[in-house]
Amino acid sequence: MYTKNILMTGSTGFLGSFILKNILDETCHNVFLLIRAKNQDEALIRLKKLIFRIYKEDRFTRYNKRLEVFCGDQTQSCLGLSRKKYFSLFKKINEIYHCAALTEFNEPWEKVYKVNVCGTENIFKFAYSCNKFTKLNYISTAFVVGNSRIHFTEVDLSTNQNFNNTYEKSKYEAELLAKDFIKKGLKIAIYRPSIVVGDYLSGETTNFRMFYKPFRSLSLGLFAELPLNKDGYLNLIPVDYAARAIFTLAENEDSAEVYHIVNPRHFSLPYLMDFAADFFGYKNPKFISLGEFDSNHLTAIQKKILKIYLPYFTYGALFFSEKTQKILARHHFFYPDTSKGFLERIFNFCIKSGYINSKKLNKVF
Template identity: 35%
Template structure:
């Protein structure tokens, strides 16, 4: 292996998290990085790669610090031809972020990307005999676990809100099985990822953004939200993108993270009513959220969606989600650093400002 051969393989570029994490990897000198990119996203990947290279001091663009490989994780050997796969034999570390992040995703697509795709990436990592496998899961592998879910939990007999949660759970089970067999892996479980805490920037308006945009579409003097009977004791655990990628960049650089699971969540999240209040205050809206049965709330959101307004009926399941998340392993690992999840109230205004200034961004998943 020479210095010009790729040392890192990244899936999930040019996605929202993958793009930010790639910038951190370049900044710490991990180039060249091989990025697996679906052909339809090649133009976007080229633009983002150029922007990242320009933004990092000391990077020589002529050395091709970012190498784009057209492929597909839903296919064996990542959809690469033999020559392209062989070109990755120098890779020593793999970051697997590619997944379908969509609450309303159909089962067959979620299965193909999140489960079989992860299995194919694991197979590729073992064929390449990597020294480290970094896997981005989600706190919501918990499904509707009733209680406090920590890094020590996974297979708890839980039910799931949707195919996204269930397939991400099954994917992490695959990763942990390989870990038990000796794969030097680390698992990161973000909770609900929102925009950057400093700039508000995001790449997709999903999750809490449906609520934000629904309120923004109504009069400031009186906007109507929704609340379920259990909402007052239901936590909405959100984390900003910069905390997630900074934590992954930090933890992935430490050998003692091998074999560990880290939940990247807010240790003191808001419950639904104060979360809605924080959004309303940042928007200078007066919001009324009547209590309604869940079945009616779901029909209301479906009706709003059919009118072309921002809504996703699947989000209502998170207004009575029975799970709380704790991150003792993460807090121990980050103790003594400056890395900690900021409280939602400290950056909500920036999220709102960005969303209002960028109405052109949609809610489409990158698949």
């Protein structure tokens, strides 16, 4: 089996950790991890905690020979490394998984731009200088579609869209950068996941952003009425299958393509709202059209919550992935059934972790 030297950013993140697990379990590749920390010792501690989190047991000794930690920062020159370490790295690296990103929706543009655009450009420049480089795997997002209400495919990017938050805008800008580097000859595969949620079988997640927060707000009865696109959909993909799809494409496909890592099944917004309310035992607010909604009576806290998540209550785009699905099928990868049982498992984990309180359980006890 051919052994690669892989540089990986974002390995301690939710999706990145699952991608790392695939690399460790399915290959004999050496992985060089760029981890942001105060010093080398702290970076190593973060790696050991990561391995324990991935495997639920101490397997660090087993994989230690294939892992090397670099305390660094993608936003800094030389990736925050000494010149000696930086130059030694680009003589070794064959491939990169660039997963690191600032994913919060409400961060100021300057902060998000520094990490998601400038930091990504630094990774692209590093890859461009590597002596034995083959391919860069860049984790983007399907939400580069912004507020466009279209059927969004792998060939689409610029659709005269505006963006719902600084995260979406930054990932769009990074994809434009990727196009520029592809023209220069750098091979970049772009992966656009939809909404990444908990593990398929356990429902477990370490990231309660995006999909989960609105349901927590609804369970607390914070809103009497809300706008909802009754014809809208959301696309949810289990983190383990998202990671597996990305790894499968990265390992087996050699071309610089855009891939949509999205669920073939879309969940309608009304169905999700009703399912969650019934599951957790709370009463939904009155759902009305955006044109009928008056935000003037809302409190400051309500306005802050809605500013972040309102665009996804009224979402209009659909993510299409026929091209990607056909390629994955050639490699015997297929998405699992994500119907009622899947939603029950990810919501059950919300209760188990204490993130959302179940009123049904409270009535029982």
